[in-house]
Amino acid sequence: xxxxxxxxxxxxxxxxxxxxxxxxxxxxxxxxxxxxxxxxxxxxxxxxxxxxxxxxxxxxxxxxxxxxxxxxxxxxxxxxxxxxxxxxxxxxxxxxxxxxxxxxxxxxxxxxxxxxxxxxxxxxxxxxxxxxxxxxxxxxxxxxxxxxxxxxxxxxxxxxxxxxxxxxxxxxxxxxxxxxxxxxxxxxxxxxxxxxxxxxx
Numbered sequence: 031x032x033x034x035x036x037x038x039x040x041x042x043x044x045x046x047x048x049x050x051x052x053x054x055x056x057x058x059x060x061x062x063x064x065x066x067x068x069x070x071x072x073x074x075x076x077x078x079x080x081x082x083x084x085x086x087x088x089x090x091x092x093x094x095x096x097x098x099x100x101x102x103x104x105x106x107x108x109x110x111x112x113x114x115x116x117x118x119x120x121x122x123x124x125x126x127x128x129x130x131x132x133x134x135x136x137x138x139x140x141x142x143x144x145x146x147x148x149x150x151x152x153x154x155x156x157x158x159x160x161x162x163x164x165x166x167x168x169x170x171x172x173x174x175x176x177x178x179x180x181x182x183x184x185x186x187x188x189x190x191x192x193x194x195x196x197x198x199x200x201x202x203x204x205x206x207x208x209x210x211x212x213x214x215x216x217x218x219x220x221x222x223x224x225x226x227x228x229x230x231x
Contacts, residue, residue, distance in 0.1 A: 037226075038083035045081060045223050048216045049074025055213065069121050070216070072104060076128055077223050080135075097132035101125045120173070127166050127224060134158045134231050158231030170225040177218035181211060 052071035056064045076097065105125035111118035 035083040035085055038081050041223050041226060042078045042081040042083075044219050045074045045078035047074075048219045048223075049078060051212065051216050066117060066121070069104065069108065070220070072100075073121075073124055073128070074216075074220055076101065077220060077227065080128075080131065080227060081223070091137050094132045094136035098129050098136075101128035101132065105129060123166075123169060124220075124224065127228070130158075130162065130166070131227060131231065163228055163231045167225060167228050170221050170228065174218060174221040174225060177214055177221055180214050181218065 049071045052067045052074055056067035056071060058064075059067070080097070102125075105122055108118055108122040108125055112122040
């Protein structure tokens, strides 16, 4: 990652903790809520794996194809629910962004000889499409701002029976468990992580 190994470790830790929290959320709630939590856990752990500093672990070339295939399947699973809008649309964008980053960081695509993590290094810059990367950066910037706004005092408004229509930051869906502020914080963390990773392309 840009900024040295410390930045990579911090991002990895934050994403891994977010993924673990999402796994805990997947143990309760409605089937739809559990499915959402599992999707977010996959995203958190996938981002954590991508954020491991290259000096510590340089994954084999085929690992990037596995990432692309895994999140390609996740995108296909999110496609039909995304037509109904809400947070599923964000899952679709996130899964496609992970496929994009995996392809962009793959050594065979970037021409880097130092493994896919070289795409995170300061000398990197090849592999990503500037227009697509810019569009994703704008999306995640707005998503992060919306999530942060929801964490401000007095902005989490929910009826006694649950959340306000399941809508969250920017209409992407809020927390659906008993601690919506933790769910929002988890999503905010992963949004910041995705933004940081996109900056390295």
